[in-house]
Amino acid sequence: MTTLxxxxxxxxxxxxxxxxxxxxxxxxxxxxxETSSPRGRIYLMRGVAxxxxxxxxxxxxxxxxxxxCRACETACPSGVQYGSLLEDTRTALVDQGLRRSPxxxxxxxxxxxxxxxxxxxxxxxxxxxLAQRLQLDRxxxxxxxxxxxxxxxxxxxxxxxxxxxxxxxxxxxxxxxxGVVAVFAGCVMPxxxxxxxxxxxxxxxxxxxxxxxxxxxxxxxALQAHAGDRETAHQLAAHNVRAFEDRALDAVIxxxxxxxxxxxxxxHWLGADAQAFADRVRDVCEFLDERGLRAPSxxxxxxxxxxxxxxxxHAQRVxxxxxxxxxxxxxxxxxxxxxxxxxxxxxxxYNLTQPEMAGAVLDRKLNALAEADxxxxxxxxxxxxxxxxxxxxxxGLRARVVHPIELLDWAYGGDPGGAAGGSPFFSGAAKxx
Ligand code: SF4
Ligand code: SF4
Numbered sequence: 258m259t260t261l262x263x264x265x266x267x268x269x270x271x272x273x274x275x276x277x278x279x280x281x282x283x284x285x286x287x288x289x290x291e292t293s294s295p296r297g298r299i300y301l302m303r304g305v306a307x308x309x310x311x312x313x314x315x316x317x318x319x320x321x322x323x324x325x326c327r328a329c330e331t332a333c334p335s336g337v338q339y340g341s342l343l344e345d346t347r348t349a350l351v352d353q354g355l356r357r358s359p360x361x362x363x364x365x366x367x368x369x370x371x372x373x374x375x376x377x378x379x380x381x382x383x384x385x386x387l388a389q390r391l392q393l394d395r396x397x398x399x400x401x402x403x404x405x406x407x408x409x410x411x412x413x414x415x416x417x418x419x420x421x422x423x424x425x426x427x428x429x430x431x432x433x434x435x436g437v438v439a440v441f442a443g444c445v446m447p448x449x450x451x452x453x454x455x456x457x458x459x460x461x462x463x464x465x466x467x468x469x470x471x472x473x474x475x476x477x478x479a480l481q482a483h484a485g486d487r488e489t490a491h492q493l494a495a496h497n498v499r500a501f502e503d504r505a506l507d508a509v510i511x512x513x514x515x516x517x518x519x520x521x522x523x524x525h526w527l528g529a530d531a532q533a534f535a536d537r538v539r540d541v542c543e544f545l546d547e548r549g550l551r552a553p554s555x556x557x558x559x560x561x562x563x564x565x566x567x568x569x570x571h572a573q574r575v576x577x578x579x580x581x582x583x584x585x586x587x588x589x590x591x592x593x594x595x596x597x598x599x600x601x602x603x604x605x606x607y608n609l610t611q612p613e614m615a616g617a618v619l620d621r622k623l624n625a626l627a628e629a630d631x632x633x634x635x636x637x638x639x640x641x642x643x644x645x646x647x648x649x650x651x652x653g654l655r656a657r658v659v660h661p662i663e664l665l666d667w668a669y670g671g672d673p674g675g676a677a678g679g680s681p682f683f684s685g686a687a688k689x690x
Pocket of ligand 2: 271272274275276277278279295296299329332333335336337
């Protein structure tokens with residue numbers, strides 16, 4: 258019989274059914290169904306934990322239709338730990354065999370056997386890059402079954418090889434050193450967002466930090482945990498805690514909101530032994546804002562909408578820091594839009610596994626962006642960058658997406674030259690608006 262652990266049940270009792278989270282929930286807004294709301298999902302969790310097994314199938318559907326955006330946590334006055342409840346629930350449902358569709362199994366297999374293995378991932382993406390260059394992906398999409406065709410058309414464009422180079426292991430600060438930081442490079446970031454990683458390191462160097470990029474680091478485990486594979490997530494997290502323990506560091510810098518949230522909450526998986534590591538994790542914008550930004554030298558004339566990644570604003574509670582940094586760039590006009598703190602629908606692999614809801618959730622944001630009409634939409638998470646970019650393109654909107662750290666990099670002129678010690682990593686020019 259399907260059940261949930263006593264600790265999950267205990268956490269579910271924090272919900273007092275007030276309903277203050279409902280309007281913040283994208284799936285409730287899209288469906289109007291109580292069972293697709295935070296309160297409804299917690300009710301289902303409680304019901305299954307109390308032995309009402311008939312609710313288990315509905316809980317399985319709703320737990321995986323949930324975006325895991327955690328907007329409900331921000332809205333909740335009772336301190337319900339919704340993210341933790343959701344992860345416990347998904348893990349239990351997977352472990353008890355309630356999520357066995359071929360698509361769900363394929364997702365877990367790819368997240369376990371492909372994504373955390375750099376060589377395999379590189380090989381797979383190199384194949385995809387070749388297919389995209391030869392336009393074979395479009396041909397394949399026409400002959401494949403609808404679901405596979407949709408997956409293929411949603412696949413990200415793989416950047417040119419010049420942007421897929423590994424970060425150097427060590428780069429000295431420009432000018433007087435203000436400290437030593439480590440950079441968490443991620444799993445898909447080096448392959449799909451190498452330019453963002455490069456910009457991150459350049460801006461840190463420009464701001465006076467010696468930068469260490471541990472060679473032995475790996476995937477953070479967030480996507481695996483979201484898919485209900487907590488065992489793999491724990492192994493990956495433990496590996497990363499070891500990879501970053503060799504040096505005295507001011508911070509472990511992360512530029513992907515989803516990874517940052519997972520690394521920051523790593524004690525949920527590994528216990529108090531990982532506390533020292535978790536305490537050092539900082540989002541790159543948060544860190545630069547805390548320490549004070551060295552004045553950027555270049556003008557970046559652009560109208561920019563900042564869009565909050567859920568795992569930065571709701572899971573890490575970092576809202577104002579990126580806006581404060583962007584406001585320091587000469588010529589940059591920061592304009593607000595009406596849906597900035599709502600989920601875009603990317604949610605890790607959600608836009609691949611739940612494309613209809615992901616599209617419905619994104620539509621609302623695109624409406625707000627169409628009204629604001631920025632040159633750039635700035636957001637600090639790879640999934641959001643890809644999902645919003647795809648939506649803007651399909652809608653025919655002129656705005657393009659960018660990570661906030663790239664805007665800062667442009668404001669410093671991109672390549673710091675001498676500080677890099679002639680590293681080929683720094684020879685690539687930053688993309689300019
Ligand atoms: S995590 Fe997001 S989608 Fe899920 S219940 Fe909370 S607000 Fe709704
Ligand atoms: S706001 Fe919090 S306590 Fe109120 S219904 Fe939502 S989860 Fe429950």
